[in-house]
Amino acid sequence: MPHGDHHHHAPSDPAGALREAEAACLRRGAQLTPLRRRVLEMVLEAPQPVGAYALLDRLRAERPGAAPPTVYRALDFLMAQGLIHRIERLNAFISCTESAHSGGEEHPHQFLICRSCGRTAELSDDSVVAAVAAAALAAGFSPARTTVEVEGTCGACAASD
Known part of the structure; x- marks a missing residue:
């Protein structure tokens, strides 16, 4: 059964999304430091997945001494808390649309x-995960985590062609 179909876009209430993230971190005993909060805010504001170096460029405008490890540590923390995902194909990051509902636990995503x-x-969509797990089992493989990335054309672009 699908958890939902969510299009990524900047949330209509970024402040609310940040409050939810802070509350989730507190519940887990994790600290959303000002730097981590700012990186999350920049990911939330991005209209599409955003790369680490684009985040670093934006961060350096505010904090001239910011270095790549600074951003990567913040991104690692945010991923560990289930607040963002890494899109492997794009080498970019996107806010998690399920984080408020998943309690930060790993959840299937495509x-x-x-x-x-x-x-x-x-x-x-759990049925996608089940299909991949069944195919993996048939191949003698036991998956630990399933992420599926599908490239194509969105409805809006298809309609404009």
Whole structure:
């Protein structure tokens, strides 16, 4: 059964999303430091997946001494807390649309990535995970985590062609 079909976009209430993230971190005994909070805010504001170096460039405008390890440590923390995902194909990061509901636990997710505009939709469809797990089992493989990335054309771009 699918958890939902979510298109990634900047949340209509970024402040609310940040409050939820802070509350989730507190519940888990983790600290959303000002730097981690700012990196999360920049990911939330991005209209499509954003790379670490794009985040670093934005961060350096505010904190001239920011270095790559600074951003990567913040991104690692945010991923560990289930607040963002890494889109492997794009080497970029996207906010998690399920984090408020998942309690930060790993959840199945699939990403639909538009080749034309870069929009990315996050799906959490258990039937996709079950199909991959069944195929893996048939091949004698036991998956630990399943992430599926699908490239194609979103409805808006298809309609404009």
